Each structure stands twice: as structure tokens, then as C-alpha cells.
Amino acid sequence: MRALGLYIHIPFCKRKCNYCDFYSLSCTQGAQISEYINSLSVQFKTQSHLFSDCVFDTVFLGGGTPSLLSPNDILRLFSAIRENFNIDDNAEISIEANPGTLNKEKLTTLRDAGVNRMSIGLQSYFDSELELLGRIHTLSDFERTFSLARSEGFDNINIDIMYALPNQKKADFLKTLDYVVEKSPEHISSYCLKIEKNTPFFKTVNPVSLPNEDTQYEMYIDMCDILSKSGYEQYEISNFSKMGKRCKHNMKYWLSQEYVSFGPGAHSYFNGERYSYSPNLHDYVSAIKDGKLPYAIIQESADIGENEKRDEYVMLKLRLCDGICEADFKNLFGISVAEAYPDIEKYIKSGHVLRYNGALRFSSKGFFVSNYILSDILFNN
Ligand code: SF4
Structure with missing residues (x-):
């Protein structure tokens, strides 16, 4: 199941x-x-x-x-x-x-x-x-x-x-x-x-x-x-x-696994689709009474390009201390992390990103500025 x-x-x-x-x-x-x-x-x-x-x-x-x-x-x-x-x-x-x-x-x-x-x-x-x-x-x-x-x-x-x-x-x-x-x-x-x-x-x-x-x-x-x-x-x-x-x-x-949510403003990820309900209690309760669900698709998996999938993977994995397994990344996307995101090297040199046991992860000082680093490595390549 x-x-x-x-x-x-x-x-x-x-x-x-x-x-x-x-x-x-x-x-x-x-x-x-x-x-x-x-x-x-x-x-x-x-x-x-x-x-x-x-x-x-x-x-x-x-x-x-x-x-x-x-x-x-x-x-x-x-x-x-x-x-x-x-x-x-x-x-x-x-x-x-x-x-x-x-x-x-x-x-x-x-x-x-x-x-x-x-x-x-x-x-x-x-x-x-x-x-x-x-x-x-x-x-x-x-x-x-x-x-x-x-x-x-x-x-x-x-x-x-x-x-x-x-x-x-x-x-x-x-x-x-x-x-x-x-x-x-x-x-x-x-x-x-x-x-x-x-x-x-x-x-x-x-x-x-x-x-x-x-x-x-x-x-x-x-x-x-x-x-x-x-x-x-x-x-x-x-x-x-x-x-x-x-x-x-x-x-x-x-980990980008599936979850289903209920309630105004709640987001779900199910069957490859990300959707949310209107963040308005009155609309939500009225729609249920009327038998219509206040449902909005945010993104369907078919709409996500390969580069976006890769970026999302990096963003989610780097939030976690386990980081990105470099071999898994290459298997999934057919390219190494360093080739896909060359700017990551400078953060490895500065100690903001650590490379050990085949994985890349943020150090504590890297976590502190993780938003800045992610936007630099993901959107400047
Ligand atoms: S108003 Fe306060 S208690 Fe309510 S959700 Fe926001 S932070 Fe939490």
C-alpha cells in the first residue's frame, strides 16, 4: 500500500x-x-x-x-x-x-x-x-x-x-x-x-x-x-x-514524499500534483456545503521540466543535514552535482558546503546563509 x-x-x-x-x-x-x-x-x-x-x-x-x-x-x-x-x-x-x-x-x-x-x-x-x-x-x-x-x-x-x-x-x-x-x-x-x-x-x-x-x-x-x-x-x-x-x-x-492536507490554505502533494485550498474559512466551509471543493492546482508533475526537478531536488535535499548523495544525483539526472551547479565549488572551498562520504551538505555556517547560497548556485548557473 x-x-x-x-x-x-x-x-x-x-x-x-x-x-x-x-x-x-x-x-x-x-x-x-x-x-x-x-x-x-x-x-x-x-x-x-x-x-x-x-x-x-x-x-x-x-x-x-x-x-x-x-x-x-x-x-x-x-x-x-x-x-x-x-x-x-x-x-x-x-x-x-x-x-x-x-x-x-x-x-x-x-x-x-x-x-x-x-x-x-x-x-x-x-x-x-x-x-x-x-x-x-x-x-x-x-x-x-x-x-x-x-x-x-x-x-x-x-x-x-x-x-x-x-x-x-x-x-x-x-x-x-x-x-x-x-x-x-x-x-x-x-x-x-x-x-x-x-x-x-x-x-x-x-x-x-x-x-x-x-x-x-x-x-x-x-x-x-x-x-x-x-x-x-x-x-x-x-x-x-x-x-x-x-x-x-x-x-x-x-523528501518530496506524498501527503494529503485538508483545511483552508492547506497544501497537498498527491499523484504527482501539488494543489492547495483557498485560504479563506468561509469559502472553504461554504464550498463543502455546496458540494464543490475550493481546490486549486498549483503544479502538475507534467508541467515540471527536468531542470526544475533537479533544482527542487537540490533545494529539498540541502535543507537536510544528510545532504545530497552525489552518486544518487548522477543516477537520477545523468550529470554530476559539480557539472550541474559549478558555483557550488566555491562554497566547498569556503567551508559553507562540506563534502564527505560521497555526500554534499551544508555546514552550520552554510545553513545560516543557505537561502543566499541556494539562490546563487541554482539560479546563476
Ligand atoms: S497566531 Fe500564534 S498561535 Fe496562532 S498560528 Fe500564529 S503563531 Fe501559532
């Missing part, structure tokens, strides 16, 4: 964070969330036949804030998932959670529904930074949520943190990092703050208050070093895990 990933987007948050450009709406009304779960259930039923020969070995509830769902909605959602899709007995089933939205009853319900991985957004150790980011929680809310999740048996937890926040010093970020390491989660994701258009930060943050590039670089390099010494393998630009605890669902995205 074909193995697929299943992603469900829950487009609701208690309140929007000041830096967030994900598609989610501020919502405190349980009724609106329940209506959305009803719509998803209808869509699952309508589409389940498309996946009858597939098994889902990862399920990811993302958002938004999926931990806002009430216990009853969690049960309804998982029963709709299991009624309509073939979920592998050993599937990795993850949920994104925000401190302050979970209690013992919800955690028990999630565990009994089969959720076995939790990703908790901490972002910072400092309440002042959390307030600046517009987060709904404090450090003590996080403490309570994390302990409760552990005591309810969750033994595969990711903690999300951020760096390069306005007015943040390197020592501040390292305090957040030390705190997280002390908690010993199985996985840590650490993202550099980007000021995106259409967010409150775009209007309110003075660029001068952001750590300069040298400080950001030091934060990143120190982080990679500290996490490596603390037993975390860096397996992607922003992701670190204990042995065997890579996020299997996210690996599907980075």
Missing part, C-alpha cells in the same frame, strides 16, 4: 500573535470550531475513495492552534479520520499545542485518540518577550502544560523556540535555549524571527531593534553547538532531535 502523510489544518487561535502570517483566525467560539469539524467530516467522506489504496503513516494536526479543540471535538475529529482513512497502527500522530489551551481532560482525550507526539510552542523563556510577541501564555503556563503532558504519558514532545527577537541579546536567547535543554524534550525546533508583511510587527517593529546579522549568526552557531553537545542531532536547518525522534511527517515534505 502507498504510504502517505495526512495534514489537518485547524485555522483558529485564541488571539493572533504579532509576528504570525499563517492562515488562522482569532476565535473563542466553540460553535464555530465545531461547525468546522462537521465540514471536515463531510469532506473526508466525500474524498475517502481517492485514498482507498493508501495507508497514512503520519497524521499532523497543525494550525492555528489545534489544542483549542474541545475534548468532544477532538473525539469527533479522530473518529471521522479513522472512519474514512486507513491509519497505520504505528502512525506518528502529532498535534501542535499552545500552553494555556490544554488541561488534563484534553490531554487524556488526545492520548486515548491515539496522539503520540506533541509540539508545544514556548518561543521564549522571558515573559517580557512572550508579551512582545503577542503570545497568550507565560513561562509558568508552559511549565504546567509540559509537566502535565509528561505525566499523561507523552514521551515524544517538540518545543518550538524563536531567536533574533526585537532587542534580544545573545545571552537572552541562550537562556531560553538552556531552559529548553534542561526540559529534555525529544525534539527542538528553533526559528529565526522574520518580519512578514500583513503582521502587526511589520508596522510596529523598528528594524534597528533587531539583532544585527553578526549577532544572529552567533546565536545560530552557538545554538547548533550547544544542542549537539546536549545530544541533539541537527537534521534540518531549524530542527534538532534526539536519536530516532526526527519528525516523520515533516520529513515527508523535505
Whole structure:
């Protein structure tokens, strides 16, 4: 059977964070969330036949804030998932959670529904930074949520943190990092703050208050070093895990494997086609009611030329610490990496790209400027 990933987007948050450009709406009304779960259930039923020969070995509830769902909605959602899709007995089933939205009853319900991985957004150790980011929680809310999740048996937890926040010093970020390491989660994701258009930060943050590039670089390099010494393998630009605890669902995205997503704004890759749903909850729910799916094909495999396939392969593989196996590349594309991308040599010489055991991969300093290097080697050849 074909193995697929299943992603469900829950487009609701208690309140929007000041830096967030994900598609989610501020919502405190349980009724609106329940209506959305009803719509998803209808869509699952309508589409389940498309996946009858597939098994889902990862399920990811993302958002938004999926931990806002009430216990009853969690049960309804998982029963709709299991009624309509073939979920592998050993599937990795993850949920994104925000401190302050979970209690013992919800955690028990999630565990009994089969959720076995939790990703908790901490972002910072400092309440002042959390307030600046517009987060709904404090450090003590996080403490309570994390302990409760552990005591309810969750033994595969990711903690999300951020760096390069306005007015943040390197020592501040390292305090957040030390705190997280002390908690010993199985996985840590650490993202550099980007000021995106259409967010409150775009209007309110003075660029001068952001750590300069040298400080950001030091934060990143120190982080990679500290996490490596603390037993975390860096397996992607922003992701670190204990042995065997890579996020299997996210690996599907980075390895260009198939996944099917539901919810407004959600993207899928299935049968050689990349498609997405309109990022508008009202349109999405209305279209399901009318029996029409708000579906847009982004790219069909037939439309992708050989060079684009090669570029995409390099972009995805170099995100991962495993990098590109040079022999695999030559087998796939009939040309060596150095012939296809001659500019890569200068980055090997400068130590931004490492060549060992027949593979090419970014070093930590290479990861820090990976966007720049990728655009140089891919688009200047
Ligand atoms: S909780 Fe997450 S999805 Fe919701 S607004 Fe904040 S960053 Fe965005």
C-alpha cells in the first residue's frame, strides 16, 4: 500500500500573535470550531475513495492552534479520520499545542485518540518577550502544560523556540535555549524571527531593534553547538532531535514524499500534483456545503521540466543535514552535482558546503546563509 502523510489544518487561535502570517483566525467560539469539524467530516467522506489504496503513516494536526479543540471535538475529529482513512497502527500522530489551551481532560482525550507526539510552542523563556510577541501564555503556563503532558504519558514532545527577537541579546536567547535543554524534550525546533508583511510587527517593529546579522549568526552557531553537545542531532536547518525522534511527517515534505492536507490554505502533494485550498474559512466551509471543493492546482508533475526537478531536488535535499548523495544525483539526472551547479565549488572551498562520504551538505555556517547560497548556485548557473 502507498504510504502517505495526512495534514489537518485547524485555522483558529485564541488571539493572533504579532509576528504570525499563517492562515488562522482569532476565535473563542466553540460553535464555530465545531461547525468546522462537521465540514471536515463531510469532506473526508466525500474524498475517502481517492485514498482507498493508501495507508497514512503520519497524521499532523497543525494550525492555528489545534489544542483549542474541545475534548468532544477532538473525539469527533479522530473518529471521522479513522472512519474514512486507513491509519497505520504505528502512525506518528502529532498535534501542535499552545500552553494555556490544554488541561488534563484534553490531554487524556488526545492520548486515548491515539496522539503520540506533541509540539508545544514556548518561543521564549522571558515573559517580557512572550508579551512582545503577542503570545497568550507565560513561562509558568508552559511549565504546567509540559509537566502535565509528561505525566499523561507523552514521551515524544517538540518545543518550538524563536531567536533574533526585537532587542534580544545573545545571552537572552541562550537562556531560553538552556531552559529548553534542561526540559529534555525529544525534539527542538528553533526559528529565526522574520518580519512578514500583513503582521502587526511589520508596522510596529523598528528594524534597528533587531539583532544585527553578526549577532544572529552567533546565536545560530552557538545554538547548533550547544544542542549537539546536549545530544541533539541537527537534521534540518531549524530542527534538532534526539536519536530516532526526527519528525516523520515533516520529513515527508523535505523528501518530496506524498501527503494529503485538508483545511483552508492547506497544501497537498498527491499523484504527482501539488494543489492547495483557498485560504479563506468561509469559502472553504461554504464550498463543502455546496458540494464543490475550493481546490486549486498549483503544479502538475507534467508541467515540471527536468531542470526544475533537479533544482527542487537540490533545494529539498540541502535543507537536510544528510545532504545530497552525489552518486544518487548522477543516477537520477545523468550529470554530476559539480557539472550541474559549478558555483557550488566555491562554497566547498569556503567551508559553507562540506563534502564527505560521497555526500554534499551544508555546514552550520552554510545553513545560516543557505537561502543566499541556494539562490546563487541554482539560479546563476
Ligand atoms: S498561535 Fe501559532 S498560528 Fe496562532 S497566531 Fe500564534 S503563531 Fe500564529
